[in-house]
Amino acid sequence: MAQQHLLSVEEARARMMAALSTTQPEVVSLAQALGRVLAEEAIARRTQPPADLSAMDGYAVRAADVTKVPAQLRIVGEAPAGGAYDGTLGDGEAVRIFTGAPLPKGADSIVIQEDTTRDGATVVVNEAARPGQHVRVTGLDFRTGDAGLPVGRKLSPADIAFAAAMNLPTLSVHRRPVIAFFSTGDELVPPGTEPGPNQIVSSNNDGLGALIVEAGGVPLDLGIAPDNLDAIRAAAARADAADMLVTLGGASVGEHDLVQSALAPAGLDIDFWKIAMRPGKPLMFGKLGDLPTLGLPGNPVSAFVCAMLFLRPAIARMQGGDSALHTLQARLGAALPANGPREDYVRAALDHMAGETAIATPFAPQDSSMLSILARAGCLVIRPIGAAATQAGETVTVLPLRV
Ligand code: AMP
Numbered sequence: 001m002a003q004q005h006l007l008s009v010e011e012a013r014a015r016m017m018a019a020l021s022t023t024q025p026e027v028v029s030l031a032q033a034l035g036r037v038l039a040e041e042a043i044a045r046r047t048q049p050p051a052d053l054s055a056m057d058g059y060a061v062r063a064a065d066v067t068k069v070p071a072q073l074r075i076v077g078e079a080p081a082g083g084a085y086d087g088t089l090g091d092g093e094a095v096r097i098f099t100g101a102p103l104p105k106g107a108d109s110i111v112i113q114e115d116t117t118r119d120g121a122t123v124v125v126n127e128a129a130r131p132g133q134h135v136r137v138t139g140l141d142f143r144t145g146d147a148g149l150p151v152g153r154k155l156s157p158a159d160i161a162f163a164a165a166m167n168l169p170t171l172s173v174h175r176r177p178v179i180a181f182f183s184t185g186d187e188l189v190p191p192g193t194e195p196g197p198n199q200i201v202s203s204n205n206d207g208l209g210a211l212i213v214e215a216g217g218v219p220l221d222l223g224i225a226p227d228n229l230d231a232i233r234a235a236a237a238r239a240d241a242a243d244m245l246v247t248l249g250g251a252s253v254g255e256h257d258l259v260q261s262a263l264a265p266a267g268l269d270i271d272f273w274k275i276a277m278r279p280g281k282p283l284m285f286g287k288l289g290d291l292p293t294l295g296l297p298g299n300p301v302s303a304f305v306c307a308m309l310f311l312r313p314a315i316a317r318m319q320g321g322d323s324a325l326h327t328l329q330a331r332l333g334a335a336l337p338a339n340g341p342r343e344d345y346v347r348a349a350l351d352h353m354a355g356e357t358a359i360a361t362p363f364a365p366q367d368s369s370m371l372s373i374l375a376r377a378g379c380l381v382i383r384p385i386g387a388a389a390t391q392a393g394e395t396v397t398v399l400p401l402r403v
């Protein structure tokens with residue numbers, strides 16, 4: 001098995017994606033909709049603006065009356081926002097109007113108040129106006145029945161404001177997938193406890209939980225399973241109501257790497273388990289019964305990189321959203337040597353300078369246990385298989401880590 005052909009990251013991801021299904025839709029209020037993915041198109045329930053409205057505070061006039069200025073007009077009424085002037089404007093007449101009020105019948109233009117001088121019931125217009133000036137016409141923004149937001153849209157604050165304006169108090173979105181996970185390792189204790197002489201603190205549980213939340217999933221942390229088959233099986237059994245199971249550690253070929261041996265008798269059907277990438281070669285995907293199961297390496301940086309490359313897109317896909325990796329071009333801040341037969345993900349600082357391409361500067365230590373470096377990294381520089389040595393200043397592809 002150790003000589004098994006290594007899959008490319010892309011091929012492995014495509015195979016995993018093909019095995020995932022989309023969660024059912026549910027209806028949520030706008031207050032709960034941020035970051036959710038639309039399951040049904042959002043269609044406008046009204047026309048906006050519902051009538052021709054003034055865009056400014058000033059006077060509604062007939063443009064023909066103010067082609068020659070100064071022009072004196074008689075003020076015949078007022079139209080506040082939320083109110084209206086019900087009459088029809090005649091020759092030589094003006095209506096005092098405020099932003100958002102409907103344009104009175106007979107008027108075709110708004111003169112802003114800064115261009116007028118008022119004297120009791122008359123107003124002198126000092127600047128000529130053209131028809132349609134400062135008027136927001138009916139349906140300028142959208143009309144009843146317009147397709148506002150498409151299926152698959154991950155909702156932003158602006159999208160939610162738009163949905164509210166379309167008079168949609170609720171939206172149909174995909175249920176957030178529940179991602180169950182546990183770490184394996186006799187050496188691991190949770191943060192906040194006193195590790196024994198041969199123990200370390202588990203960082204993967206909390207890190208992965210946070211990554212799942214950020215990606216739009218619901219984390220179900222099943223804790224730490226010791227390195228024995230029964231404990232691993234028992235932990236996995238607690239994931240049966242989840243949409244996906246992620247195991248952390250115990251996935252390589254060490255004697256104590258027991259995840260596969262534990263789960264095979266429980267029905268684990270492995271699709272792949274070795275990927276041509278660094279960090280993270282021992283990455284496993286399969287199905288435990290019907291449950292998609294992703295096995296991540298235990299090294300904290302490997303686990304995180306694999307989660308960015310596989311779990312994040314999986315969570316997006318399960319919600320029916322955009323699962324593409326959004327990479328950028330950046331300029332390398334320091335030289336990198338030629339790459340070998342595995343795609344390399346190099347932790348790097350990412351510095352943005354106004355108007356220029358961002359600079360990605362790799363950190364010298366790249367050990368896959370170093371969380372201090374990962375936490376400082378702004379991106380992963382993606383080094384294709386067999387990439388030639390690359391000099392500072394050359395353009396490289398990076399995956400931003402802060403999203
Ligand atoms: P494994 O994949 O179980 O062989 O683990 C590889 C390395 O990652 C070992 O040094 C483990 O101690 C470490 N490791 C495994 N799981 C975790 C975890 N949850 N948090 C921090 N380090 C871990």
Ligand code: MG
Nearest residue numbers: 184185249250
């Ligand atoms: Mg282990």
